[in-house]
Amino acid sequence: MANWNSIPLEITYEALGWTAFVSWSISFYPQVILNFRRKSVVGLNFDFVVLNLTKHSSYLIYNAALYFSSAIQKQYFEKYGQDQMIPVAANDVAFSIHAVLLTAITLFQIAIYERGSQKVSKITIGIVSAVWLFAAVCIFIALPSHSWLWLISIFNSIQVFMTVIKYIPQVFMNFARKSTDGFSIGNILLDFSGGVANYGQMAVQSIDQDSWVNFYGNIGKTLLSLVSIFFDIIFIFQHYVIYPHKKAQVSSKLGEEERTEPLVKSPDHPESENV
Template sequence: MGSWNSVPLEVIYQIFGWFAFGVWSISFYPQLILNYRRKSVVGLNFDFLVFNLTKHSAYLIYNASVFFSPVVQRQYHEKYGYNEMIPVAANDVAFSIHAVLLTAFTIFQVFIYERGTQKVSRVCIGITMTAWGYAAVSLILAWPNGSWLWLVTCFNLIQVIMTTIKYIPQAYMNFMRKSTEGWSIGNILLDLSGGLANFAQMGMQSIDQDSLENFYGNIGKLLLSLETVIFDVLFIVQHYVLYPKTKVEDGTAGENVERHLNKPLKESDHEV
C-alpha cells in the first residue's frame, strides 16, 4: 500500500483537508441562521435542498465505503496499483456525515417556517427518483460478483451529477427574482474556500506521489471542487454585482422583491 514520501507534504495535506472540512461544515450554518432569524425559507430554492441531500447521501456512502471497507480498498489497489494511496481522507468522511445531518435539518426548517408558494418541482422529483433507481439497479448488478468498488463508484457518479445540477435551480431563481434575498452569501464564501482547499489537498498528494492517479481514482472529489468553485463565483457575481442589496432597500423595490419571492416557479407543482 502507498505511503507518504514527504512528512511536510503529508502535514500540509492534512491541514488543507481539515481546513476544507471546517469551512464546508461551517458553510451550512449561515443559511440555517438566516432562516431562523427570518422565520422564513422564502428565497431558498427547495429543489436545491432535495438535490443537495441526495448528493451528500451518495457522497457519504462512497467516502465511508472507501475509507472503512478492506474489500473496497483491495479492489481499488487492484485497479489503480498497490503503491497508490487511498484517495479518501478522514475529513472527507467527517464532512459527509455532517453535511447529511445539516441538509436534513435545513429541510426540516422548510416545514416549520414561512415558505410562501414555493414548492419542489416535478423535474426535481423525477431526477431524484431516477438517481436512487440507478443506485438500486447498480446494487443488484454488483451483488452477485462482489463488484463493490464499481458500486461505490456509481454512488460517486450520482454525487457528481447532483453537484453539477443542484445549484442551477437556485441560480435561476435568483435570476428570475433579480435578487439573492433569502440566499445566504456567507454559505457561498465559505463553500468557495472549502472547494479551493479540497483541490489543494489533492494536489499535495499528487506532488508527493508524483502521480495523478489520486485525481483519476477519485474523479468525484476533483469534479466536486471544480464545480463548487465555478458556481460559487457565479453566486458571488449575482450577489455583489448583478443584484446588490442596495437596489432593493427602498420600499417600492422591497415590495417587488416580496412579490417575486412568493411567485410560483415553473415546474413547481408538488409541495414539500
C-alpha cells in the first residue's frame, strides 16, 4: 500500500475529507428541522427520500466493505497495483452510516406528519424493488468465485445510478409547484459544500501520488461529487432566481396572519417556512 509523499497534502486531504463529512452530515438536519417545525412534509418529494435511502444504503455497503475487509483490499491492490491507496477514508464510512440514519428519520417524518395528497410513486417503488433484486442476484453470482471487489463495485454503481435519478423528482416537483417552499435550501447549500470538498480531497490524493487511478478506481465517489454539485446548482437557481417571489408571497401571507391570528393558534395550520 502506498504512503503519502507530502505531509501538507496528507493534512489537506484529511481536512477536506472531514469538511465534506461535516457539510454532508449537517445537510440532513435543515430538512428534518423544517419538517418538525411545520409538522408537515408538503413540498418535500417522497420519491427523492426513498431513492436517497437506497442510494445511501448501497454506498454504506461499498464504503464499509472496502474500508474494513482485508480480502477486498487485497483484490483492489491486485487490480490497480500495490502502490495505490485505498480510495475510501474513515470519513466516508462515518458519513454513510450517518446518512442512512438521517434519511430513515426523514422517511419516518413522512409517515407521521401532514403530507396532503403526496405519496411515493409506483415508478419509484418499481425502481427500488428492481435494484435490490438485482443486488441479491449479484450476491449469489459472486459467492462461488469470491469476487468481492466486483460485488461491492455493483453496490457502488447502484449508488451512482440512484444519485443521478434521485434529484429529478424534486426538481420537477419544484417546477410544477413554481415554488421551493417546504424543500430546505440549507440542505442544498451544505450538500454543495460537501461535494466540492469531496472532489478536492480526491484531487489532493491524486496530486500526491502522481496518479489519477484514484478517480476511476472509485468512480462512484467521483460521480457522487459531480452529480451532486450539478443538481445543487439547479436547486440554488430555482430557489434564488426562478421562484424567489413565491417565498416573498409566503412571508407576506404569514405577516397578515400574524396581525389577525387568534390568541390560541389552531394546530391544523402548520407554519410555512424554509430553512
